[in-house]
Amino acid sequence: MKPKELVVCRYGAGRCVDWLVGVKCPVTLYNKGPDNEWLQNKELLKDPGFPRLDPVETENVSHEDYVMLKHILGRWDSLADWTVFVQDDVATARHCNQEIVGRINEDYNGTEAIPLLCTSGAPHHKDIQTCRPGCQKPPWDVLARAHIDLFGKEITDPIAFVASSFYAVPRRVIYARPRAWWLGAMQILEELFKQGEEAGDRSMAAYVFERLWMGVFECPVS
Numbered sequence: 001m002k003p004k005e006l007v008v009c010r011y012g013a014g015r016c017v018d019w020l021v022g023v024k025c026p027v028t029l030y031n032k033g034p035d036n037e038w039l040q041n042k043e044l045l046k047d048p049g050f051p052r053l054d055p056v057e058t059e060n061v062s063h064e065d066y067v068m069l070k071h072i073l074g075r076w077d078s079l080a081d082w083t084v085f086v087q088d089d090v091a092t093a094r095h096c097n098q099e100i101v102g103r104i105n106e107d108y109n110g111t112e113a114i115p116l117l118c119t120s121g122a123p124h125h126k127d128i129q130t131c132r133p134g135c136q137k138p139p140w141d142v143l144a145r146a147h148i149d150l151f152g153k154e155i156t157d158p159i160a161f162v163a164s165s166f167y168a169v170p171r172r173v174i175y176a177r178p179r180a181w182w183l184g185a186m187q188i189l190e191e192l193f194k195q196g197e198e199a200g201d202r203s204m205a206a207y208v209f210e211r212l213w214m215g216v217f218e219c220p221v222s
Contacts, residue, residue, distance in 0.1 A: 001171075002026055005080035006104055007071050009064035010055075010088035016040040017088055020051055022101040025084075027051040030067040032060040038088070062193045063087075063206035064165050065213075069186045076179050082108045084168045086116070100166070113173050113217035116166040130158040131211050138207040142192070146208050149188050151215065161211040173217055185216070 004025040008017060011032035018040050020027060031038060036055070044050045058070060068085050090100040103116045133140050147155050174182075189205050196204030213219075 001078065002080035004082045004084065004108070006051075006084045006086065007067065008086055008088055009067035010038050011060060011063060012088065015088045018044055019090060019101060020053075021047060021049055022098070022105070023051055024105045025051075026080075027053060028071065029053050029055045030058045030070070031055040032058055032067070034060070062189060062209075063203065065189060065206050065209035066186075066193075068165065069182060069189060072174055072182050073179070073186060076182075079171045079174060082168055082170055083174070084116070086166045087164065090166070104168075108168055108170070111170060111172060113170065113219050114168040115162040115214070115219060116168060117162055117164055129163060130160055138204050138211070142195070142204065143208050143211060146188060146192060147212065147215075150185060150212060159211050159215075161214055163210070165210055165213055167213060167217060167219075169217055176218070 002025075006020075006023055006025055006027045008020070008027060008029045009032065010017065010029060014037070017029065017038050021044055029038065038055065039045070058067065064085065064087050071083070071085075072079070084104050086100070086104070100116065108114065131140075131143065135143070143159070144155055147153075147159075189209060192205035192208055193202070196202055209216075
């Protein structure tokens with residue numbers, strides 16, 4: 001088993017992963033297209049500090065949520081001790097590439113999943129957003145139904161979530177749920193994506209799962 005593996009979801013024309021030059025663990029790049037131009041500087045392929053990549057071409061379903069589930073199911077018997085899930089462009093309004101790479105390269109010693117875009121090692125209330133009845137993105141009724149389908153119970157409190165699905169997840173957290181559960185999660189995602197497409201919203205499934213990942217990975221809030 002690998003100690004750590006970085007899983008990157010690429011899903012946009014012109015979105016490149018040159019920032020991977022600083023990553024110190026094996027990387028699996030899932031390319032959802034629409035092209036293969038995932039490097040801006042091709043010379044990086046000659047750089048010994050750039051990870052060896054053999055991109056996995058995959059269906060353009062939803063966002064990174066599809067890749068996360070696809071990786072968990074496809075690598076079930078060979079998951080790394082820690083799997084780090086990120087999007088192709090890791091720079092955000094609050095974090096630059098180097099900061100995120102630094103978080104990726106950390107030695108993870110705990111037993112709980114870590115949202116990487118938090119300001120510290122674990123989610124604090126200042127990092128948390130909430131989703132309450134009446135929300136429009138995603139529609140609350142769709143989110144509430146997905147919550148029941150995933151967890152077998154209704155939402156009783158506002159849903160706490162961290163924007164963007166950047167998580168470092170220990171294998172034990174994934175294995176805490178049987179593979180059949182993760183397969184069911186994929187089926188829920190695919191149905192949500194189909195429903196969103198029919199309604200003209202290809203991002204609906206991604207917004208639903210963005211709000212549910214903390215519950216899926218059972219991330220504590222301090």
